[in-house]
Amino acid sequence: MTANYQSATPRSRPTVNAGKLWAGGAATGVVAALIAVVGILIGRGLFGVDVLAPKGAGVWGDASTGWYALGAAVLSLVATGLMHVLLLFTPRPMLFFGWVMTLATVTAMLAPFVTEHDFGSRFFTAGLNFFLGVAIGSLVAGSAHAAMRPAPVPPAPRPYR
Template structure:
């Protein structure tokens, strides 16, 4: 009975341009690393807040500045990989990606509060993590929108 109500024309399929998605992911990684560096410079230089390292380490801090920026870049690539998998295998990839990114950003914002640093340092680091989460999520999602193309399904005779 259901065969009588099926559409005569096959449904279009979504094709993912992996090159376009991963190029956007690479660009997102660069942006995220730069946001982390700018955030650390603003926190330490303008506000004198301890972000990742004590004030005695100077505005640039120590090696942890590099690792924070590197981690932000790597998390951008992880988010791109997740998006790629979601695009290939889930029915509503953007919805699932939005939930994952929102929850991951909340975790990143709460993480500084388990340290013994002063409240200002914890608040600033949580804010920086929020900005990074929003930037990574929106840039990867935007790249995914441009990487997905709808193509007509082949006709069956």
């Protein structure tokens, strides 16, 4: 039989440099928006696949290209906010963040398959959503690692003499 003893002093948690975390989140938003624009340009320009807009809208598309890029940037900021909350309040923040990002990415990849578009459009959009999910998840997690400061170590009690 084993006993589980708790320390008299509570374990201190690492602190979060919020400025560094949110700067990384903003940079992730810019990267995600650019990935969306480049992905749509590749899909429409190189492969002739309809991604969010009808083919008649041209390679640059219409306002939906901007909305897709803006949505990717906003979701990056939402992921940063989620990471900040997880860092402050959960016991294993990176584990929970990984699960949330994986499930959100799978959901974003499955979403195009409930539409009535052709298979090429569905697969390309799912691939673009996968790439965006991986980029956002890895960049926000990297920013979180860089923004964490180690917990201060309390001094060891001095032995009695």
